[in-house]
Amino acid sequence: MSNILDKAKEIEEYIINFRRDLHENPELSGQEFKTQEKIMKELDKLGISYKKAGNASLIGVLRGNKPGKTVALRGDIDALPIIEQSGVEFASKNSGVMHACGHDAHASMLLGAAKILSEMKDEIAGEVRFFFQEGEETFTGAKKIIEAGGMDGVDACLGMHGMPELETGYVNIQPGYRMAGCDTIYVKFEGVSGHGSVPHLAKDTIHPACTFVTDLQGIVTKNINAQDPIVISVGKFDGGTKANVVAKYTEIDISMRYFNPQVREIAHEAIKRHAKAIADAYELKVDVRIEESALSLYNDDELAALADNSITKVLGEGKNKTLPRYMGSEDMPYYFQHAKGVYAFMGYRNEEKESLYFPHHEKFKIDEDYMKYGTALHVQFALDFLNK
Structure with a gap:
């Protein structure tokens, strides 16, 4: 088992607390200004440089101590115009707006990965970029990061999304078309x-x-x-x-x-x-x-194989499960026009915790245990790609 998962477990409380803060204070697509401020404060603490993009996006940059390739990791940050009925103690304080697609978790997992990688500069050959992206729900955010130069010089990129078809601790990454x-x-x-x-x-x-x-x-x-x-x-x-x-x-x-x-x-x-x-x-x-x-989302064959190996290192054998293609859409493919990429579906299903609703449901609720796995996969994939 990878020591990267151990590192993620060490900061699991940090990841969960940040996610709960975002969940209480959701912001709609293109209006994620307070979310942006919170992420900037954390990146400042980690010594990770960044620049703003679009309305409320951020491009974080972490350079290793050795030259090499560049990998981009993406987490979306916007919420939806939904009245929350999840029943969680940290429910939305912004009436009529809810993190019903799990982007609060995506952003927090990416921040957790940034925290771990910031302490591993000696092991990084090249550069890691962190895309905290606005406006995924409106398919506008990826284009803004690209326009700001975020994908310039990038060799590979990884994105992920929590899904209820998989139990917590399982992942789906497979080559070919994955989203419509x-x-x-x-x-x-x-x-x-x-x-x-x-x-x-x-x-x-x-x-x-x-x-x-x-x-x-x-x-x-x-x-x-x-x-x-x-x-x-x-x-x-x-x-x-x-x-x-x-x-x-x-x-x-x-x-x-x-x-x-x-x-x-x-x-x-x-x-x-x-x-x-x-x-x-x-x-x-x-x-x-x-x-x-x-655009339709197509996972690169070579990167899918590399990511499958990363999953095994983090979670063990047999954790990468096959899933059918989704007819739903994402704006992640716009990054894939500029560099090869791969997209992961992370399982958050836990019936005991009532974490079983599909995204965009007013009772949407994740199993927060899954976030340490997403964090670790971000880190492991980045290291595996840069050091191969």
Whole structure:
């Protein structure tokens, strides 16, 4: 068993206390100013230099005593607009805002890793960067750190997320696609308004838009390889103003999830093609606007193998469990555009502690025992990569 886990256990109380403070004082995406201040104070104590990025992000830098490669470790820090019902003693004091996705734990594990690594400079060949990232929930924070130069010169990066599918003490890291990319697609049909008694004198948009919505799933079944998962969901349909007025405009908001970027392009083109064909059939105008939310997350094969070895050192044999891919999305893949990366799912499930809810639930509660494992994995991975 790795001595790194022993080091994490030695500061476990520090990690838990910091996490509870963040949990009591959650801040929404892009507004994490007090969270940023608290992290800066701790980095100052550790002698780790840093610079601000975006609205409330931080890039911490720790250079070892020997030259070498650069590894980046990331922890997100934002909360969600949820009324907390977890029942914990340190529940949110910020009404209507809750750390319901565990980012308070992610930030605290990263801070714990920074604390351990700051005392191991002699063993570090190269540089470790710590990304305390705002705005993961809005898919904006990673881009801000990248714009600030955070990924300049980085050779590898690691991120992690607590999940309830795994018991505390277990981890999932495997190569390939692990989380879906996400796009929001806005379709607007424009016709000619008129009286409901004489629709032939107008150009209705509601009926064609309904035809389009029904037609969308045909794209999934007829244009996309069944081996490549994709989800197309219409979440909003808004058309017309009154029962006896032919609707001049109908707008549709679509969420699309995918793994393979080629499939994404096929779906985009098909959606545009089908929308235009239906608009032409009914003599309408149509506008299709595609907004990228997040990219699909792909774990590098070599790094996944290295991280698997790190898991064994920290937790022992058999602790890396296989999980299916998630259709949920993350902004971690934006870092992976600049350097190879790997993403870990850390187990926090403990039914005795009622730590069993999926993120974004008002009763979300983690098993705090899992944080020492996440902290140790950050440290072990960084050392293993820099010293290989």
